[in-house]
Amino acid sequence: MRTTRAQCPGCKSKEFEPVFSRKEWTSFVEGENDQRRRFARAMDENASLAFENMLLCSLCGTAFTDFVPPDSALSDFYQQYYGNSGYLAKASRKVSLNIRRIFVLKLLTRGRRFIDVGCNVGCAVEAARRNGFAATGLELDATAIEHAESLFPANRFIVGGVTAAPVGEVFDLVYCTEVIEHVPDTASFIDSISKLVAPGGILSLTCPEAGARDALIGMPELRPPEHLTLFSHQGIKSALAPWFKRVLVLPNFKSGNQVIAFKA
Numbered sequence: 001m002r003t004t005r006a007q008c009p010g011c012k013s014k015e016f017e018p019v020f021s022r023k024e025w026t027s028f029v030e031g032e033n034d035q036r037r038r039f040a041r042a043m044d045e046n047a048s049l050a051f052e053n054m055l056l057c058s059l060c061g062t063a064f065t066d067f068v069p070p071d072s073a074l075s076d077f078y079q080q081y082y083g084n085s086g087y088l089a090k091a092s093r094k095v096s097l098n099i100r101r102i103f104v105l106k107l108l109t110r111g112r113r114f115i116d117v118g119c120n121v122g123c124a125v126e127a128a129r130r131n132g133f134a135a136t137g138l139e140l141d142a143t144a145i146e147h148a149e150s151l152f153p154a155n156r157f158i159v160g161g162v163t164a165a166p167v168g169e170v171f172d173l174v175y176c177t178e179v180i181e182h183v184p185d186t187a188s189f190i191d192s193i194s195k196l197v198a199p200g201g202i203l204s205l206t207c208p209e210a211g212a213r214d215a216l217i218g219m220p221e222l223r224p225p226e227h228l229t230l231f232s233h234q235g236i237k238s239a240l241a242p243w244f245k246r247v248l249v250l251p252n253f254k255s256g257n258q259v260i261a262f263k264a
């Protein structure tokens, strides 16, 4: 069954309040012509996927669902709702974009072992390889991994989540883009991902950012049960801080959190 969240996934505060109910969100998205209408129906049909209220942390401004689904219900949901066609069409552009990003990150760490947690069809993994890294990608979606292996065969790809990395291996650059907002148990996810970072290595993480309270219901990134947490700048910083020596949340011209965390 679904799990109740008793504290803010960002700063761990127990001071939070409901911003809107699932009913209110459902009637909002019914007026919008997008995928979220189908998400609302999926939650109506399967109570284990559903939240009751969207909560907002009074201290750090992180927005999160009051309930999170069990892994089994989420993986059924993803199989029903996702395909990779969009990613495949954009693959070469995504490789180029990631080559530039990883080129900059490379300046912050000495070693050349790279892993992407939630690599989809492997564009960032290929970009890391072209930057001189020995590159690995982890991805829960087995079909995406099949595409990755045929598109970018010079890399290592593994079907699985953050705990699927080969035991004992660590990486100088751990990359994780737009994944943590999907994860039901963010603390255990961060614990696992921090263990992948080698001493002196870095974690580069991006995720959508919580908006202002009044704007929250209209945010396209607010899409349960796919997105369960929208961290504020302070929220993602607090969530990562116990596991890292230093956490930088970069100023960003677009909305969204871009974080670099340094391992001691």
Ligand SMILES: [Zn+2]
Binding pocket: 008, 009, 010, 011, 012, 013, 057, 058, 059, 060, 061, 062, 235
């Ligand atoms: Zn908080």
